[in-house]
Amino acid sequence: GAVVSQHPSRVICKSGTSVKIECRSLDFQATTMFWYRQFPKQSLMLMATSNEGSKATYEQGVEKDKFLINHASLTLSTLTVTSAHPEDSSFYICSASQLSYNSPLHFGNGTRLTVT
């Protein structure tokens, strides 16, 4: 079946540094990938929609200059958390679908970011 690979699975960084998270679709081409964030005991919240070859679409309240998204190929999207702060500590999950709609998403394993 379709697989989405996300790396790293866990990262601890100091406040002020930047962290890059990679999301790869391993056996299908994903023109669109989605980035979610989940705080403890909260639901998954969509941060942005990553479109191959064009700018990402950010949800309201998500700073595009802080969460840089690059979707340079049909199998890779990256999320960079710039100048991370402790409040950015969260579980970040990417997802992709083989079709544009009406198909369930396949999720990466998630990245647990801890900013100290």
Added chain:
Amino acid sequence: RKEVEQDPGPFNVPEGATVAFNCTYSNSASQSFFWYRQDCRKEPKLLMSVYSSGNEDGRFTAQLNRASQYISLLIRDSKLSDSATYLCVVNQAGTALIFGKGTTLSVSS
């Protein structure tokens, strides 16, 4: 009103019990419906899609009522391994999935 609302939970049931989760969604343009399962500190995994006619997969039965904008999941003969958070998920054509907050199920022996 939140886009997807679920039973608050948690549900604590003994093995073998039958348990039902409910979910309502606010956007009448929603076209696709799913139940996902999420284990603690893990990514969500698709449990089953929900079809208009209702569908069953083993011990799991999903129902959709478009008129009432209501989705349900029934789990029969609960197992210890069913303990998890169950997420109600909807989307419209070409958009990302919208997740409910989830309902936690704890099955005990």
